[in-house]
Amino acid sequence: MNLINISLSWIFLALFLNIVSTNVACFTYCTPICCNIGVIQFVKQMGLTLDVTGCAAEFEYTKIIDNQMNEGNYMFYKITVHSVEPSKASKELTLSVAGNHGMIVFKNEFSQNTIIKYASKLYINDIVYANGKLYRIVDIELYEDTKMYNLITKDGTVITNEILTSTICDTEINEDLPFNILVINWRTKHNYK
Numbered sequence: 550m551n552l553i554n555i556s557l558s559w560i561f562l563a564l565f566l567n568i569v570s571t572n573v574a575c576f577t578y579c580t581p582i583c584c585n586i587g588v589i590q591f592v593k594q595m596g597l598t599l600d601v602t603g604c605a606a607e608f609e610y611t612k613i614i615d616n617q618m619n620e621g622n623y624m625f626y627k628i629t630v631h632s633v634e635p636s637k638a639s640k641e642l643t644l645s646v647a648g649n650h651g652m653i654v655f656k657n658e659f660s661q662n663t664i665i666k667y668a669s670k671l672y673i674n675d676i677v678y679a680n681g682k683l684y685r686i687v688d689i690e691l692y693e694d695t696k697m698y699n700l701i702t703k704d705g706t707v708i709t710n711e712i713l714t715s716t717i718c719d720t721e722i723n724e725d726l727p728f729n730i731l732v733i734n735w736r737t738k739h740n741y742k
Contacts, residue, residue: 677713684712
């Protein structure tokens with residue numbers, strides 16, 4: 550699959566996995582999102598986005614509910630990951646999100662159980678999903694920026710900088726709940742079925 554990175558401030562098209570639903574994502578204003586070259590669409594704030602469902606990775610459409618830019622002083626976590634599998638082809642990926650952003654994290658590299666964890670509570674060696682495989686967090690840096698996008702989607706997942714993450718933030722996160730239960734509760738609460 551040929552992918553290109555496009556700034557959230559210019560195009561609001563993203564790949565979503567239809568296994569989660571969330572509240573609001575808190576991304577730095579220059580966070581790239583991934584778009585399949587064959588289906589790039591210039592989508593406005595309330596436009597359609599691409600959704601990937603299940604293990605077969607079938608494409609379907611989902612909807613961006615809202616995407617608001619806020620200006621102020623915001624603290625972001627720059628998360629750097631490397632593939633769990635040793636490979637010369639593995640590249641370093643980074644993602645910058647606010648501390649209250651919900652990251653999709655595997656309990657360990659041998660488990661398929663996932664939870665949503667605040668970015669501010671991530672640790673080195675936590676496992677995330679990117680590029681169709683597991684990646685390990687190798688560095689976390691804190692920095693300040695003046696713009697932040699709050700993304701709300703119907704399905705609540707987004708691939709940013711090739712890393713799968715949620716769009717859940719703040720009070721919707723319960724790290725004790727399995728990811729799939731949290732999603733069901735969120736969809737019911739917000740009527741995103």
